[in-house]
Amino acid sequence: MTAATITSPPANPAILPARGGILSSLSDLFWRRPKFLLLLMLLPPLLWLGIVYLGALLALLLQSFFSIDEFSGMINREFTLKTYSELLLPSNIDIILRTVTMAALVTVASAVIAFPIAYYAARYARGKWKALFYLGVMLPLWSSYLVKVYAWKLILAKEGILGWLLEKLHLTWLLDAWLSLPIVGGNSLSVSFTGTFIVFVYVWLPFMILPIQAALERVPVSLTEASGDLGASPGQTFRHVVFPLALPGIVAGSIFTFSLTLGDYIIPQIIGTSRLFIGQAVYAHQGTAGNIPLAAAFTVVPIVIMGFYLWAAKRMGAFDAL
Template identity: 80%
Template sequence: MTMAATTVTMRPSRGGVFGHLSDVLWRNPRLTLFLMLTPPLLWLGIIYLGSLFALLLQSFFSIDEYSGLINREFTLKTYAELLHPSNLDIILRTLVMSATVTVGAAVVAFPIAYYAARYARGKWKALFYLGIMLPLWSSYLVKVYAWKLILAREGILNWLFAKAHLTWLLDAWLALPIVGGNSLSVSHTGTFLVFLYVWLPYMILPIQAALERVPANLVEASADLGASPRQTFTKVLLPLALPGVIAGSIFTFSLTMGDYIIPQIVGTSRRFIGQAVYAHQGTAGNIPLAAAFTVVPIVVMGFYLWFAKRRGAFDAV
């Protein structure tokens, strides 16, 4: 029996400082990995986590009622202010709006995502992606102000209601408490519609990705076994697409909860958390209370992400 001689070719050493450094990094892959990860980790640790820690620290301070200066002594007084009726109303209003937008986006996005996953092929699928992504390429403020004009009393939406002889229906809706107002552009309904439009792509894409993972033969087998379309949806499609729905809800819920521009432009004078943070930090100069308000979305999203991870939502992101 003959055995071929095994030869090990060594990488020739390069000359100069850079050549020596290259040899050292080539022979020490762990050192290379350490040097590559250190800059982004330092950026994350100092800029992001450092600023977050400073924010949390500010929330444990308070404002002197007489001088208006920050009292840098550890206290829970500022968090107790969040329980005041006016501040608690802001928190509850924001959470309700975020949940409503999330549910509305899921209802609108599911049939669109289902069609794209099951029936769109070739150029039609490319057209689908173009239609979903195209609104994201335009300016955020342009979209919001465009909706301000659409929802105004002289806007096209009111004109369509008038042409359909449904002005009475719109007026009846605007006469309702909480959701109504002088016009759609100064009501919570208008705020909801703009939120829904702006964040809808972030719900469609995860659901579409989750539905594409569902084998088509499961739907066919459900029908062959005598299940109705409703049973197929509730027992087969929805459970398998639920991670995608939860993944999309992470975006819609968190983005709605932290936004302050849309409620500022389209909506009533009732504040949301983002507006409260902007007002207390900029106008009122109450940085501890502004910091305490920002802790609320962090805590809420922390629990929400924990729940989403347990449901496997990150597989569809």
């Protein structure tokens, strides 16, 4: 074999020839610096969050440090704590306590109702039944918020289907006795504290069911079986095994129910009495009263409450169940 017949080895196919152009240069830059690519991808949402959301909150916070001139009704743009001192008036304290009480009651009731539903879905529902469970939980969220609220107003009205059902069961006296109670009663359920509570629980219940169900699915069945093998009763197994492990899911669901109840003003406006909640107070002071600083100060209240609530929820591991 002569030297002329000897061929050179083929070039390495893994090494591609260099390509020109701006796109190729950018591709090489992103490949060498993946953190730079991540920064470019996160920059638009971060700018949106920082400018629109956090900027609006900052502007709101600044407004709360202004005050209203008592003679002209104009905003006095000088730093003062006068507006926050107005929150300590008995009427405003009553609004804050009423809203926090309602949010706490709605959260507890939602957890009590949601837990057995979520437990059944996590432990026993399989196949098409599991799909039916998710459909049943999510379906109310697909309908209009206002449609649901007005539907409940018709249901809870004195001439509504609930009153008709109680009349057929000869239990009208029980409803009248409940409506005669102070604070929780009224002319009918549709204009009472009780009616507001019922609608709040119905609307926010899916937000409690799903986190609890996700937390219960993480509980190994072997733990409950081991608890039974060691002689624990079903109640002891629930208290010492199932409930502690499901607690982060309950707290995660309570973040939604508690915060959404704190800030909502539509449900108390349609289903409820003349006693205001925080959302209604913000709407009234910003709109009809024109007291924007006091409206901003009222808005800061749920922000502060939820700040402490989220801090406590994080310590309990609630974010792992979201």
